[in-house]
Amino acid sequence: MTKPLSIILCSEEHEKIQMAAMTATIAAVSEREVSVFVSMGAIFSFCIESPNGHRFSGGTFSKLMLEKNAPDALDLLKQGREFGKLSLYVCSMALDITGIDEAALIPNLFDEVIGLTKFLADSEDSQLTVF
Amino acid sequence: MTKRTKIDARGAHCPGPLMELIAGLRLVEKGDEIEILSNDKGSLKDIPIWVQKAGHALGSIEELQEYYSIVVEKVKT
Structure with a gap:
């Protein structure tokens, strides 16, 4: 069986979010x-x-992706959830620091609010990648 | 009788053609075929490898003028 993949997404750069979503x-x-x-x-x-x-901060490549209608990163993640086994978690610390309410997040995208400890514990047998 | 559905994904950037194929396969019956048209060069390798991993069958790959035609048979439900 293929090793599960765990991704920590912390950049606000469009290019990194796009690559993580893809x-x-x-x-x-x-x-x-x-x-x-x-x-x-x-x-x-x-x-x-x-x-x-x-929605996105980015450089030249971000502008090109928007101009050329590259698939939207968030739409890709929604498709990944619909067509495959993709779970998304939002970091409790990020919500606390920013003061963003869970209700302000895009609906039906996240499975749960969790902390890094729980995510890392669940990812022990996964390949871990950080964007 | 085998039904073939054509999906024109020309102009869609990677991984758009693959995602359109996956969405299309969900709508057809086992044994039916999807012909996907793509001008994304990556589709030539990406789609066959996905088809193999997902357990479907690759029908044909044709390189036409400025685009590719890839036929996939739905094997798994």
């Missing part, structure tokens, strides 16, 4: 169990209304 989704639809832990600045991209005023 990696998570493709692995999930390829018969691999995937868990994503969203923390730090990445949380802003998962709010219904981003406190930054824009």
Whole structure:
């Protein structure tokens, strides 16, 4: 059996969020169990209304992806959940620090609010990647 | 009788064509085929490897003018 994949997503850069979403989704639809832990600045991209005023921060490649209608990172994660075994968790510390309410997050995307200790304990037998 | 559905994913960027194929396969019956059209060069390798991992069957791959046609048979429900 293929090793599960655990992803810690903490960057608010569009390029990293996109790559994390692509990696998570493709692995999930390829018969691999995937868990994503969203923390730090990445949380802003998962709010219904981003406190930054824009969903993604990014550089030249981000602009190109938006111009050329590359698949949206959050839509990809939704597809990964629908078509594969993809779980998303939001970091309790990130909610505390930012003051973001769980209800302000995009609905039906996250499975649970958890801490890093629980995520790491659940990921002991997984391949762990940080974006 | 085998039914074939065509999905035109030309213009979609990676992993768009693969995701459209996966969504399409959920809508057809076991034994039916999906023909996916893509101009993403990565689809040539990505789709066959996914088909193998997911337990479906690859029908054909054709390189046409500026795009590819890949036929996949739904084997698993």
